[in-house]
Amino acid sequence: MKIDELYALLRRRGVLWPTAEIYGGLQGLYDYGPLGAALKRNVENAWSAWFLGLSPDYHRIEPAEFLPEATVRASGHLENFTDTEVTCESCGASFRADTLLEKIRPEGIDGLSASDVAALVRTSGAKCPSCGSSSLKLPRAFNMMLGVGLGVAGGEKAYLQPETAQASYLAFARMWDVGRRALPLGIGVIGRAYRNEIAPRQVLFRMRAFTQAELQVFFDPAGFPVPFATVAAEPLPVLRASARESGATEAETRRASELVAAGIPEFYVYHLAQMFRFLRDVLGYPAERLRFLEKSEKERAFYNRIQFDAEARIDSLGGFREVGAVHYRGDYDLTRHAAGSGRELAVTPTGGATFVPHVLELTFGVDRNVWALADLHLARDGERTVWKLPAFLAPIEVGVLPLIGKEHGAFAEALTATLLGRGLAARYDEAGSIGRRYARMDEAGTPFCVTVDGGTVGDGPEHGTVTLRLRDSRAQERVPAEALPARLEAAVRPPRPAVP
């Protein structure tokens, strides 16, 4: 579907809509409705079940979303999140300052302040590459972080976190002390990140407030044992940076073991493979719509030693878009925060040498994946519109429909209450013909419908049985109503990884 069509459908069904819609909305901010909020919660739960299930030493914490100014100074966000755009006042074209300054400053402008960059552009005598005019509007100091003043006078400067990762780095010292004082140690966060995006776009793909699910794994660079044999044969669609440099645009399938043979560490490939399994086996993205795009040294942040972005081909957005990533960040984060805080963050395991732990970051954009789940699983099938969500992600798990409201409604309502009591997201619906109600449920992604009919409430052999109707195959089977909870519960539990 096209982006407008998909977004209209999601608005109509109450999955999501613009924040403050009655005031005309506000760019880059969205509210989730009942279906969207439930779907998002289910995605978060599936993420937790999978990634925290990789090891008993991977834990989830829930930090505050404010970062004191000193922390973002140490992390580099204060100086590096800068707008480096130069606009030509004559022809209106825009350029990146580093491109404009390439000749006189080939090492780039990372770390320079906006005023430094402006001074460089001015003294270089740079002209607009498009029209040759020298009337260039210079870069302004623009930080993408949203600052807040805490306290009555607002004198305590803090920032809304621009990524959740920092909270995990800040928590490392405490987690080391409350834990087993052993590595690897994983600290996961599902939380909101806030960025003052200049041009939010494409609904859930560029937002000013968005939810990230991130796992930071701290480990000893001398050894990070993983059960690699369990993923060695996994075929991964990868597009290597070296292949891209020689013009390749299509991913190639490489077994995990081949990537290790090519020089990528086992611990990295292992987690890359688990990311792949999560996207393919848990979220149900077709393998042929997934790829891992390796970022070259030039493209990735300087502290990232290895970076593969997980991308899904999303038709409504016109191609492959990033939905997650795996970053090997070295010891950059803890080293910076040790310097910034004055706190020792190196560790000394019993009987071992002292070192600063390295970080492997698994990052996952929750909102982006909600959109991907809509794009990849929601489709027209003739007259029907069916959202083929995995059952454990469905906002409504089972629809309960009386064939005739007046005659079968009481039984169906009681059954709905029973299912709700068993923790199943059940929804009663008696409005309209049975076909119309199936269609409504199909569009909401409900995997199961049960229909109460004359046989259910009669005295015949079908007494107490209902029709269980499956969304994807439309197959029906007769089952005792009492058997439903047990039958459905297994299907709505998110899968966990198979780890030894």
Place this chain on the structure above:
RNA sequence: GCGGGCAUAGUGUAGUCUGGUUAUCACAUAGGCUUGCCAAGCCUAUAACCCGGGUUCAAAUCCCGGUGCCCGCACCA
């Protein structure tokens, strides 16, 4: 942030160029009748010109500003 395009019920739209009756149609939603396992039929109801200003006897229609959305550039999870 720049350039281009767009904005009419819940959704999709006609009408805008060329200002002038009660703003078109379909689907959806709600109620009734009927039917009774895959969006059936009939009747009824609810419901819209993005916001603000200007021109005019008269603005959905023309002009200006704002806001939002889409595409490209730039940026980015």
